[in-house]
Amino acid sequence: MDAPLRSMPHSIEAEQSVIGSMIVDKTSIAEAMEVLKTEDFYKDSHKAIFNAILDLYQKDIAVDIITLTEHLKSTDKLEAAGGITYISELSGSVISTANVQSYIKIVSDKSILRKLIRASTKIIEESYNNQDDVLRTMDLAEKEIFNLSNGKSTSDFEPMSVVLERGFLEIERLFNNKGETTGVPSGFRDLDMKTSGFQKGDMVLIAARPSMGKTTFALNLAEHAALRAGKSVAIFSLEMSKEQLAYKLLCSQAHVDMLKLRTGNLDDKDWENIAKASGPLASAKIFIDDTAGMSVMEMRSKCRRLKIEQGIDLVLIDYLQLMSGSKGGSESRQQEVSEISRSIKALAKEMQCPVIALSQLSRAPEQRTDHRPMLSDLRESGSIEQDADLVMFLYRDEYYDKETEDKNIGECIIAKQRNGPTGTVKLAWLGQFSKFGNLDVIHQE
Structure with missing residues (x-):
C-alpha cells in the first residue's frame, strides 16, 4: 500500500x-x-x-x-x-x-522548511540524473543550501514597476549624498572619482605584464578596504604564499623597505613603524587562502562559507591564469580560461560583492613602440574582456625606459568601464614599500 x-x-x-x-x-x-x-x-x-x-x-x-x-x-x-x-x-x-x-x-520557519524540501528534491533529482559530474552536483547542492541560509531564493521575474521603484529609491539616496563613493573605495582619490569605487556584483580585471606591480596594487586595494573602510576582504593567492603577502602588507602599512625586512637589516625606526602597523593589520578582516591551482568550484565553496561566518565585501584573485577550470575536458586552455572568467562573474553576482581578478598579459605590448596595454591584448584570453565590468591595465614607463621623465610613476589605465568613463589615472610608485600612492595628475585619454 x-x-x-x-x-x-x-x-x-x-x-x-x-x-x-x-x-x-x-x-x-x-x-x-x-x-x-x-x-x-x-x-x-x-x-x-x-x-x-x-x-x-x-x-x-x-x-x-x-x-x-x-x-x-x-x-x-x-x-x-x-x-x-x-x-x-x-x-x-x-x-x-x-x-x-x-x-x-512560525510562518517564516514553515516557509524555510518548504524551500528546504524543494531544494532537497532538486538535489536528489540532480544526483540521479547527473551521475557523471559529481563536482557539479555538489556545487548545486551547496549553492541551494547557501541561498536558503542567506534568506535568498533564485531570482524570478519582477514587473518593471517594482524594479523602477527600487531604482528610484537608490537614485534619491545618491542625489542626497552627492560625491559619495557608492562602492568599495580603492583608496586612490582620482580612481574613485572615475569609478565611484568597486560595485557589488562587478567583475574587475587588473591586467599587466610581469613586474608592473599587479599584486602590490591589489594588496593596496585590500589594505584600504579593510583598514580604512572596515570591509571584509577575501584574498586567493595562487602564486605567492600567505607569509609573502603578509610581508608586503606590513611594508606598505609601515613604510618599511621590503629588502630591509627580508634581510633583517632593520633599524630602531623600522621596528617602531612595524610595531605600529602590525596591530591594525592583525585586527583587519583580511582572509588569505594560498591553495595552488584552485578550481572555481573550490573558490565558490570557500567564499560561501566565509560569507556565512565573517561576511564578504571584496574578493581578490591573484591571478586568474593560475586557476583550473571545473571541467577537466576543455578542448583548449583558451576555453578553460573563458569558463573560469564566466564563473568569476557568476561568483561576483552570487556573493553580491566586487571580485577583482588579476591577469597576466601576453607579450603583445612588448612588440609595440608604445608598450601600454590595450584591450586587444586580452583577445587571446578567452572571454575575459566580455565578462569584466571594469578592465584596468597597470603600466610603468620606467620599466622600459630608464631615462623617462615619469620616474616612480605608475599608470592605471581604465580601458573598459561598463557604467562609467575610461581614462588614465597616474599614481606614485613606491616600490621599495610595496605601495602605490596618490598623485594629483589625471591624463584623460
Whole structure:
C-alpha cells in the first residue's frame, strides 16, 4: 500500500494571526514586513491580502477592513482573497497583537522548511540524473543550501514597476549624498572619482605584464578596504604564499623597505613603524587562502562559507591564469580560461560583492613602440574582456625606459568601464614599500 502524500509544512492559524494583526495594528505591518515576503505564505488568499496591505502601507493609506476590501476590489483580487466575510473573520479573530512576533516566526520557519524540501528534491533529482559530474552536483547542492541560509531564493521575474521603484529609491539616496563613493573605495582619490569605487556584483580585471606591480596594487586595494573602510576582504593567492603577502602588507602599512625586512637589516625606526602597523593589520578582516591551482568550484565553496561566518565585501584573485577550470575536458586552455572568467562573474553576482581578478598579459605590448596595454591584448584570453565590468591595465614607463621623465610613476589605465568613463589615472610608485600612492595628475585619454 502506498504511503499517503504529505502536505508541505504550513500553519494556516499562524498565517491568519499575522494577517489579522496587520489589519488591526499598524505596528504589526512593519514587524511583518521586516521578516516576511509574499511567497512565505502558504495559502494563496493570504498572499493576496498580504500584498494588498503592503500596497496600502507604502502609499501611507490607513489599513482597515474597508480600505483593504476596496483596494482588493479595485485590483480585482477580492474573490482571490476570500471575500469580505473572510477578511472580517481575520480581523475579528485577533484578541491581542502581543504575540505577533511569534506568529511571524512560525510562518517564516514553515516557509524555510518548504524551500528546504524543494531544494532537497532538486538535489536528489540532480544526483540521479547527473551521475557523471559529481563536482557539479555538489556545487548545486551547496549553492541551494547557501541561498536558503542567506534568506535568498533564485531570482524570478519582477514587473518593471517594482524594479523602477527600487531604482528610484537608490537614485534619491545618491542625489542626497552627492560625491559619495557608492562602492568599495580603492583608496586612490582620482580612481574613485572615475569609478565611484568597486560595485557589488562587478567583475574587475587588473591586467599587466610581469613586474608592473599587479599584486602590490591589489594588496593596496585590500589594505584600504579593510583598514580604512572596515570591509571584509577575501584574498586567493595562487602564486605567492600567505607569509609573502603578509610581508608586503606590513611594508606598505609601515613604510618599511621590503629588502630591509627580508634581510633583517632593520633599524630602531623600522621596528617602531612595524610595531605600529602590525596591530591594525592583525585586527583587519583580511582572509588569505594560498591553495595552488584552485578550481572555481573550490573558490565558490570557500567564499560561501566565509560569507556565512565573517561576511564578504571584496574578493581578490591573484591571478586568474593560475586557476583550473571545473571541467577537466576543455578542448583548449583558451576555453578553460573563458569558463573560469564566466564563473568569476557568476561568483561576483552570487556573493553580491566586487571580485577583482588579476591577469597576466601576453607579450603583445612588448612588440609595440608604445608598450601600454590595450584591450586587444586580452583577445587571446578567452572571454575575459566580455565578462569584466571594469578592465584596468597597470603600466610603468620606467620599466622600459630608464631615462623617462615619469620616474616612480605608475599608470592605471581604465580601458573598459561598463557604467562609467575610461581614462588614465597616474599614481606614485613606491616600490621599495610595496605601495602605490596618490598623485594629483589625471591624463584623460
